[in-house]
Amino acid sequence: MVQWNISVCSTNKLFGSAVTPFSSYHSFSLFPKIPNLTLSPFIRLQISPLSLTSLRSTACYLPQMASNDAQDPRLARISSAIRVIPNFPKPGIMFQDITTLLLDTKAFKDTIDLFVERYRDQNISVVAGVEARGFIFGPPIALAIGAKFVPMRKPNKLPGEVISEEYSLEYGTDKIEMHVGAVQPGERALVIDDLIATGGTLCAAVKLLERVGVHVAECACVIELPELKGRERLGDKPLFVLVNGA
Numbered sequence: 001m002v003q004w005n006i007s008v009c010s011t012n013k014l015f016g017s018a019v020t021p022f023s024s025y026h027s028f029s030l031f032p033k034i035p036n037l038t039l040s041p042f043i044r045l046q047i048s049p050l051s052l053t054s055l056r057s058t059a060c061y062l063p064q065m066a067s068n069d070a071q072d073p074r075l076a077r078i079s080s081a082i083r084v085i086p087n088f089p090k091p092g093i094m095f096q097d098i099t100t101l102l103l104d105t106k107a108f109k110d111t112i113d114l115f116v117e118r119y120r121d122q123n124i125s126v127v128a129g130v131e132a133r134g135f136i137f138g139p140p141i142a143l144a145i146g147a148k149f150v151p152m153r154k155p156n157k158l159p160g161e162v163i164s165e166e167y168s169l170e171y172g173t174d175k176i177e178m179h180v181g182a183v184q185p186g187e188r189a190l191v192i193d194d195l196i197a198t199g200g201t202l203c204a205a206v207k208l209l210e211r212v213g214v215h216v217a218e219c220a221c222v223i224e225l226p227e228l229k230g231r232e233r234l235g236d237k238p239l240f241v242l243v244n245g246a
């Protein structure tokens with residue numbers, strides 16, 4: 001399969017979707033709470049044989065101990081591997097499809113590695129993954145950093161006693177549940193999902209864990225849709241993302 005990529009570095013602007021008129025916004029608040037990181041906006045024009053045309057901004061982080069004048073090349077590959085399906089599951093939704101990322105063994109491994117590099121020395125004992133796509137990224141991260149994996153599931157899926165939390169979505173409402181006893185008060189958790197849109201899902205996951213005395217050190221996603229301001233909804237809770245949605 002052939003794919004043409006044209007990459008352009010930008011100084012202070014990121015451009016939105018190619019199916020809507022170009023819009024720009026400042027990007028330097030993407031990681032406002034993460035110390036020792038420098039941001040470098042990045043624009044990518046993707047023309048794929050699947051007739052899916054998109055511009056995706058890659059939020060790059062440049063750890064100060066590494067080279068400061070080049071972004072991590074893994075981020076561009078991860079960004080390229082995510083397919084965008086317009087109007088799914090409803091008109092107007094640009095669905096960020098990570099199944100194509102899973103087909104790219106290098107991009108998938110790089111995704112896991114980036115999270116593992118960030119969290120391996122943070123004394124995290126719980127990786128909590130949100131159904132369904134948090135179940136894909138969470139377990140390999142948990143195994144690599146020596147933490148347990150706790151599934152946060154949609155209603156009526158877990159067989160044991162549960163606690164639950166309702167939340168609203170970009171398209172609809174939902175509820176997540178966690179087994180009572182899966183985590184202990186005082187544990188330190190990472191909450192992982194594929195994507196943050198409005199932030200309702202991650203907020204519910206954080207609340208659920210904090211209700212039972214767990215400290216959520218950070219939330220992490222592969223993709224952020226900044227226009228939906230999920231980061232703001234998370235308040236002071238740190239959020240780490242690899243790329244912006246197209």
Ligand SMILES: O=P(O)(O)OC[C@H]1O[C@H](OP(=O)(O)OP(=O)(O)O)[C@H](O)[C@@H]1O
Pocket residue numbers: 130131132133134168169170174193194195196197198199200201202230
């Ligand atoms: O930030 P939010 O507005 O809360 O949206 C983000 C959530 O939406 C998607 O899941 P979805 O609810 O579609 O469930 P699924 O993964 O089971 O399909 C995505 O995987 C996140 O979990």
Ligand SMILES: Nc1ncnc2[nH]cnc12
Pocket residue numbers: 093094095096097170171195197225
């Ligand atoms: N645009 C989107 N793509 C994929 N998953 C989502 N969850 C909420 N909004 C989404």
